[in-house]
Amino acid sequence: MPRRIMLWYRNDLRVDDHEALHCAASEGAHILPVYIDSPTPQRHTLPGNPEIPGFRKKFRLESLLELDQRWREWNSSLMVVTGEPADVIPQLCVKYKIDEVFLNAETSHDESRQLHQLTRNLNGTPTSCRFFHGTPMIHPDDLSFELQDLPDIFTQYRKLVEARMFVRACFATPTAVQALAHDEAPFEPRFPETIADARSALPFHGGESAGQKRLHNYLWQTDALRTYKQTRNGLIGTDYSSKFSAWLANGCLSARHIFHEVRRYETERVANDSTYWMIFELLWRDYFRLAMEKFGAALFALDGISTRRTHPPQGRDVATFQKWVSGTTGNRFIDASMRELQLTGFMSNRSRQNVASHFVHELGMDWRIGAQYFEALLVDYDVYSNWGNWAYVAGVGNDPRENRRFDIAHQAKTYDPEGAYQKLWLD
Numbered sequence: 001m002p003r004r005i006m007l008w009y010r011n012d013l014r015v016d017d018h019e020a021l022h023c024a025a026s027e028g029a030h031i032l033p034v035y036i037d038s039p040t041p042q043r044h045t046l047p048g049n050p051e052i053p054g055f056r057k058k059f060r061l062e063s064l065l066e067l068d069q070r071w072r073e074w075n076s077s078l079m080v081v082t083g084e085p086a087d088v089i090p091q092l093c094v095k096y097k098i099d100e101v102f103l104n105a106e107t108s109h110d111e112s113r114q115l116h117q118l119t120r121n122l123n124g125t126p127t128s129c130r131f132f133h134g135t136p137m138i139h140p141d142d143l144s145f146e147l148q149d150l151p152d153i154f155t156q157y158r159k160l161v162e163a164r165m166f167v168r169a170c171f172a173t174p175t176a177v178q179a180l181a182h183d184e185a186p187f188e189p190r191f192p193e194t195i196a197d198a199r200s201a202l203p204f205h206g207g208e209s210a211g212q213k214r215l216h217n218y219l220w221q222t223d224a225l226r227t228y229k230q231t232r233n234g235l236i237g238t239d240y241s242s243k244f245s246a247w248l249a250n251g252c253l254s255a256r257h258i259f260h261e262v263r264r265y266e267t268e269r270v271a272n273d274s275t276y277w278m279i280f281e282l283l284w285r286d287y288f289r290l291a292m293e294k295f296g297a298a299l300f301a302l303d304g305i306s307t308r309r310t311h312p313p314q315g316r317d318v319a320t321f322q323k324w325v326s327g328t329t330g331n332r333f334i335d336a337s338m339r340e341l342q343l344t345g346f347m348s349n350r351s352r353q354n355v356a357s358h359f360v361h362e363l364g365m366d367w368r369i370g371a372q373y374f375e376a377l378l379v380d381y382d383v384y385s386n387w388g389n390w391a392y393v394a395g396v397g398n399d400p401r402e403n404r405r406f407d408i409a410h411q412a413k414t415y416d417p418e419g420a421y422q423k424l425w426l427d
């Protein structure tokens with residue numbers, strides 16, 4: 001009798017390079033693909049309850065819709081249910097007589113708690129869980145150090161990794177899948193109302209095929225990767241940086257797949273400082289995952305992992321927060337960035353650094369409120385990169401140097417010398 005496996009999709013909404021799917025399909029199991037729509041824990045209440053546009057939700061729904069379509073091609077469909085995973089999964093396991101739940105490991109504090117609860121609820125039942133590591137670029141088992149020895153400084157980590165860089169090969173999309181029939185209602189998403197802004201740097205759709213298309217476009221069609229190192233601090237348009245982040249955050253694209261495509265590009269076109277830098281940035285992404293696994297809840301605390309006696313600012317003033325959110329602080333560079341975020345759900349890395357620094361070091365606000373706002377808005381929101389970068393800018397994260405304050409006027413002069421970005425969003 002074939003085994004019955006539940007594939008619990010979370011931030012891995014794809015069929016390509018999906019080890020759990022590949023494994024289940026190659027052992028001829030009957031697979032039940034499940035996605036659980038559960039409310040994410042809100043760590044902080046946002047002062048003044050600002051309106052949250054639906055860009056992030058829209059991108060996720062598009063990604064789910066495509067995944068559902070892929071499963072329909074295998075004569076099944078994605079089961080989308082609402083509830084608390086630790087309760088819903090055991091119920092589904094009983095109903096569909098599931099032997100094993102396959103899932104990709106997530107290591108943030110809340111996710112770990114949720115998984116702990118799930119394994120407790122499954123304890124004593126015939127169902128067990130098997131974890132895979134399909135989200136980071138480098139498989140944790142291939143690192144040359146144990147998690148507790150992860151350096152607190154990125155550069156030290158990077159050097160360790162680069163000394164024996166190894167990224168596993170991708171898993172092919174299975175050609176045949178035996179799906180387990182289910183009788184839950186078909187997935188019929190209700191999209192939030194959003195208005196597309198012609199100025200958006202992220203005018204893309206969610207889903208695996210759109211992610212793959214973008215990867216192909218950025219590397220092979222426009223050749224933009226060739227000059228990434230020079231353009232990556234840009235502010236306007238689609239091509240100054242890769243824009244892979246939204247697909248990575250939803251798991252529509254795998255970081256491993258990007259890595260191997262960059263290596264192929266290096267062999268077939270050019271290997272230069274730009275191709276190096278793309279992998280360098282993906283190492284940052286891996287690093288923030290590991291750091292959160294190592295430090296757990298500390299990375300969400302006001303003082304982060306800093307052991308200094310001085311605390312970062314703790315402001316929560318409603319009016320100050322509202323001015324920052326609505327892009328009416330009076331600082332044009334900051335205001336342009338915040339309006340871009342509000343109207344599109346995206347902002348360049350340069351802008352993110354500036355508005356975060358301004359929020360903490362000039363407005364004297366609690367960095368965690370800013371991180372919470374980003375969490376609600378960013379289409380590419382990723383718990384590790386968002387909270388890790390915010391803590392870093394606030395000076396309480398990895399490499400907790402005292403002075404992380406950006407000179408915003410200097411930044412505007414350097415990165416927006418003609419004021420084109422400010423005009424684009426403000427005039």
Ligand SMILES: Cc1cc2nc3c(=O)[nH]c(=O)nc-3n(C[C@H](O)[C@H](O)[C@H](O)COP(=O)(O)OP(=O)(O)OC[C@H]3O[C@@H](n4cnc5c(N)ncnc54)[C@H](O)[C@@H]3O)c2cc1C
Nearest residue numbers: 241242243244245281285349352353380381382385386389
């Ligand atoms: C305050 C703040 C909050 C952030 N929040 C997020 C977030 O929620 N989700 C997110 O994916 N990134 C976050 N970043 C990192 C970075 O800004 C975005 O990854 C990047 O702007 C996405 O655009 P891109 O895909 O075109 O990046 P590219 O420049 O093309 O980089 C390629 C990929 O490398 C990774 N990367 C690049 N820079 C970083 C970085 N600093 N940290 C971690 N990974 C990086 C991303 O996966 C990105 O897609 C944040 C940065 C700051 C300063």
